[in-house]
Amino acid sequence: MTPTRKRRLIVISLVVAAVAIATTLSVIALQQSMTYLFSPSEVRAGSPPKLARFRLGGVVEEQSIKRANDSLKVDFVVTDRFQTIPVEYTGILPDLFREGQSVVATGAMQDGRFVATEVLAKHDETYMPPEVANAIAKAKAAHVDHASASSSPGGIQ
Amino acid sequence: MIPELGQLALILALLLAAAQCVLPILGAQIGNRALIGVARPAVAGQAVFVVLAFVILTYAFVTQDFSVKYVTLNSNRLLPWYYRFSAVWGAHEGSLLLWVLILNVWTVAVATFSHRLPDAFIARVLGVLGFISLGFLLFTVLTSNPFERALPMPFDGNDLNPVLQDPGLIMHPPMLYTGYVGFSVAFSFALAALIGGELDVRWVRWARPWTNVAWGFLTLGIALGSWWAYYTLGWGGWWFWDPVENASFMPWLVGTALIHSQAVTEKRGSFRAWTLLLAIFAFSLSLLGTFLVRSGVLTSVHAFASDPKRGLFILVFLAIVIGGSLLIYALRAPKVAGGEPFAAISRETLLLVNNLMFVCAAAMVLLGTLYPLLGEALNLGRISVGPPYFGFMFVLLMLPVAVLMPFGPFLRWRSGNWRAALGALKPALMAAVGLAVLAVILARVLADGLPFKAIAGAAASIWVGLGIILYALARWRNAPRGRRYTPEMFGMILAHFGVAIFLAGVLIVEATNVEKDIKLGRNESVEIGGYIFRFDGVTSAAGPNFKADQGTLTVLKNDAVVATLKPQKRQYSRGTQVQTQSAIDPGLFRDIYVALGEPIGTDGAWAVRIYIKPFVRWIWLGALFMMLGGFVAAADRRFRALPDAERSADSATTPAAPLPAATPASAKASA
Numbered sequence: 001m002t003p004t005r006k007r008r009l010i011v012i013s014l015v016v017a018a019v020a021i022a023t024t025l026s027v028i029a030l031q032q033s034m035t036y037l038f039s040p041s042e043v044r045a046g047s048p049p050k051l052a053r054f055r056l057g058g059v060v061e062e063q064s065i066k067r068a069n070d071s072l073k074v075d076f077v078v079t080d081r082f083q084t085i086p087v088e089y090t091g092i093l094p095d096l097f098r099e100g101q102s103v104v105a106t107g108a109m110q111d112g113r114f115v116a117t118e119v120l121a122k123h124d125e126t127y128m129p130p131e132v133a134n135a136i137a138k139a140k141a142a143h144v145d146h147a148s149a150s151s152s153p154g155g156i157q
Numbered sequence: 158m159i160p161e162l163g164q165l166a167l168i169l170a171l172l173l174a175a176a177q178c179v180l181p182i183l184g185a186q187i188g189n190r191a192l193i194g195v196a197r198p199a200v201a202g203q204a205v206f207v208v209l210a211f212v213i214l215t216y217a218f219v220t221q222d223f224s225v226k227y228v229t230l231n232s233n234r235l236l237p238w239y240y241r242f243s244a245v246w247g248a249h250e251g252s253l254l255l256w257v258l259i260l261n262v263w264t265v266a267v268a269t270f271s272h273r274l275p276d277a278f279i280a281r282v283l284g285v286l287g288f289i290s291l292g293f294l295l296f297t298v299l300t301s302n303p304f305e306r307a308l309p310m311p312f313d314g315n316d317l318n319p320v321l322q323d324p325g326l327i328m329h330p331p332m333l334y335t336g337y338v339g340f341s342v343a344f345s346f347a348l349a350a351l352i353g354g355e356l357d358v359r360w361v362r363w364a365r366p367w368t369n370v371a372w373g374f375l376t377l378g379i380a381l382g383s384w385w386a387y388y389t390l391g392w393g394g395w396w397f398w399d400p401v402e403n404a405s406f407m408p409w410l411v412g413t414a415l416i417h418s419q420a421v422t423e424k425r426g427s428f429r430a431w432t433l434l435l436a437i438f439a440f441s442l443s444l445l446g447t448f449l450v451r452s453g454v455l456t457s458v459h460a461f462a463s464d465p466k467r468g469l470f471i472l473v474f475l476a477i478v479i480g481g482s483l484l485i486y487a488l489r490a491p492k493v494a495g496g497e498p499f500a501a502i503s504r505e506t507l508l509l510v511n512n513l514m515f516v517c518a519a520a521m522v523l524l525g526t527l528y529p530l531l532g533e534a535l536n537l538g539r540i541s542v543g544p545p546y547f548g549f550m551f552v553l554l555m556l557p558v559a560v561l562m563p564f565g566p567f568l569r570w571r572s573g574n575w576r577a578a579l580g581a582l583k584p585a586l587m588a589a590v591g592l593a594v595l596a597v598i599l600a601r602v603l604a605d606g607l608p609f610k611a612i613a614g615a616a617a618s619i620w621v622g623l624g625i626i627l628y629a630l631a632r633w634r635n636a637p638r639g640r641r642y643t644p645e646m647f648g649m650i651l652a653h654f655g656v657a658i659f660l661a662g663v664l665i666v667e668a669t670n671v672e673k674d675i676k677l678g679r680n681e682s683v684e685i686g687g688y689i690f691r692f693d694g695v696t697s698a699a700g701p702n703f704k705a706d707q708g709t710l711t712v713l714k715n716d717a718v719v720a721t722l723k724p725q726k727r728q729y730s731r732g733t734q735v736q737t738q739s740a741i742d743p744g745l746f747r748d749i750y751v752a753l754g755e756p757i758g759t760d761g762a763w764a765v766r767i768y769i770k771p772f773v774r775w776i777w778l779g780a781l782f783m784m785l786g787g788f789v790a791a792a793d794r795r796f797r798a799l800p801d802a803e804r805s806a807d808s809a810t811t812p813a814a815p816l817p818a819a820t821p822a823s824a825k826a827s828a
Contacts (some may be wrong), residue, residue: 004498015513022517026524026550033546034528037539055541069758071676091674092754092764095735134539 039135163213177287181280181368235702281349325385325430329364333378339371344440366791371788404446424788427496585623614664659779701704
């Protein structure tokens with residue numbers, strides 16, 4: 001093998017090794033910091049695995065925000081207009097967090113309540129994140145399906 | 158009437174862009190001088206009409222012409238005059254017009270300063286720039302006309318988004334776009350070379366300062382955006398790995414690789430094909446960034462309501478530009494490829510490592526940013542990728558860069574001596590290791606201890622910073638007077654020193670900042686991080702177009718007042734949106750940052766966010782040094798030297814052997 005070829009071989013094998021290592025690490029890191037988004041209906045249907053962190057997307061239900069008088073604890077309800085999930089959060093909420101606005105909260109279920117560690121609302125008041133809009137649309141479709149199925153004879157109850 | 162003139166100007170600019178795109182390239186291909194001669198006049202004409210359109214839109218804002226829909230949506234009667242200018246690029250249509258305007262400024266600059274290059278080559282460059290402009294003007298005219306009327310004319314406008322009513326926003330988008338769009342010059346150079354089928358190293362030399370300037374502006378734009386997010390969003394973070402931030406960061410990463418690889422190509426003739434590919438990547442990622450921001454396909458804190466039709470247009474345009482340029486690359490690159498052999502221990506090798514790491518980092522960011530889209534397309538569910546992924550991967554990829562960076566300048570081109578380099582860097586190594594050991598011992602002795610990240614940050618910063626200072630000193634001792642520091646080299650020193658400052662800032666603030674969200678009653682005090690914060694209650698305040706609840710916090714240390722901070726919760730006159738305005742006591746070594754949350758109970762208590770951020774300013778200070786480095790390097794007269802004067806200029810600045818005759822890669826491979 002000529003020195004040039006040898007050097008090329010070394011360079012190429014180094015590149016291949018680096019790419020392999022980088023890919024493996026990326027996939028591992030991705031797996032660990034990936035969070036799924038679920039709507040309240042999906043949560044009620046048992047979609048998120050138990051104790052896992054996920055993102056809850058929906059709309060803050062009207063007149064559901066209750067602030068504690070002596071701490072930063074806030075309780076509110078997230079709804080997709082079919083199912084609701086009570087949410088608990090301790091801290092300062094973003095400016096655009098308001099009743100009837102879309103919201104994405106990150107956290108996990110604990111005893112039937114969603115304990116959020118992060119609450120995200122958007123820059124723009126008319127904006128609904130596409131994934132939240134999708135989740136709500138999906139919940140709506142599922143509800144319609146369910147309603148028509150249960151009204152038809154022999155439908156799954 | 159006047160807004161219609163604006164639209165007419167846009168359409169005329171569009172026609173001229175088409176002429177600028179088609180005729181000169183055709184002329185260059187068939188060797189027709191008349192067609193080649195069309196390029197410069199078309200550039201000038203297009204620029205005149207684009208400037209006219211931009212001035213007309215600005216005029217509509219300044220005079221508050223609410224019959225223009227875009228003005229109505231993004232301004233109102235109470236908007237202060239200075240925000241009327243920046244409101245022009247406050248939303249989609251206007252920022253697109255700004256994009257086109259900046260592209261025209263770059264194109265005019267290229268047309269003006271390129272008289273020494275061959276006519277056919279520059280005709281192709283201007284043609285490619287014309288094609289980009291054509292795409293964006295078509296997009297503006299077809300889907301995002303800023304001059305659309307709102308009839309009947311409303312009495313008042315909706316107001317500019319409160320988040321955008323801030324001095325930081327006046328400068329952030331123009332700087333960012335200047336950087337983004339500036340990469341179009343390197344891109345069109347690469348394509349012109351590929352279409353023409355030859356790459357003269359002198360053209361790369363000519364293109365280098367353009368890339369450096371674009372990179373400098375992009376650095377500044379990103380730093381401004383980060384600083385703006387830090388003080389306006391009320392979260393006190395300086396980087397969120399948000400899709401829109403990533404969109405600006407990817408071109409920066411590839412641009413950083415590009416300025417280094419251009420240096421190799423220009424000085425040694427190596428990495429030719431790679432430099433061309435990077436130029437294509439850098440600009441493609443700029444376009445992708447525009448697509449991500451403007452189409453609203455990704456969930457982001459920056460996401461504003463947007464129109465899917467626009468997304469489709471940009472996607473198609475993106476496919477044509479990226480697909481087309483990669484196709485040309487695939488067909489032509491073997492023809493222009495070539496380079497010089499170099500040893501494993503050489504400056505080329507280190508720059509190759511730099512390039513690999515930065516490109517990998519960009520790929521990593523791209524993967525994380527697009528993964529949610531991929532997940533949706535493959536029906537994996539609605540996924541988001543969090544900051545831990547980006548943070549972990551980025552540190553991992555940049556670690557070798559930081560470790561190897563000080564060696565770069567000390568190693569010679571072609572074949573270097575790493576023992577000599579290590580010897581020269583010994584003081585930096587000893588200082589960094591010594592500091593780390595000392596800090597670890599101190600952390601053991603003092604119970605509270607310093608976190609590992611802060612120690613690593615300080616050590617890395619000293620290694621990189623002292624490393625480049627040692628190089629500057631070595632240069633002072635060894636090089637003949639008058640040739641010690643060329644602007645190009647001084648720019649490199651500045652930028653690398655900026656990296657050291659940035660590293661110290663990032664790792665220290667990430668490791669040692671104190672963040673507390675607490676409830677504070679009137680006249681209640683709390684001690685955080687050695688400071689006493691006294692909450693003096695909330696009063697009302699008013700601005701030109703908003704009312705606010707204004708809190709007062711007195712910060713004390715050893716019974717002396719350090720600062721009186723007045724954070725606000727603003728309610729703008731139009732709309733119901735509330736806007737948090739944080740208050741910051743800035744300092745070189747620490748920022749004290751407070752923001753108001755909501756009132757708690759009825760006795761005047763509030764939720765208050767209190768942060769102490771050591772060394773946070775160093776992050777932006779480091780970025781400023783990097784930007785300055787880019788500009789200073791671009792100012793080197795060598796880049797503008799006449800082609801005949803090339804040989805003597807070369808020997809003055811290149812420490813390595815004189816430029817050997819170029820050998821094509823094919824010859825080398827068969828050797």
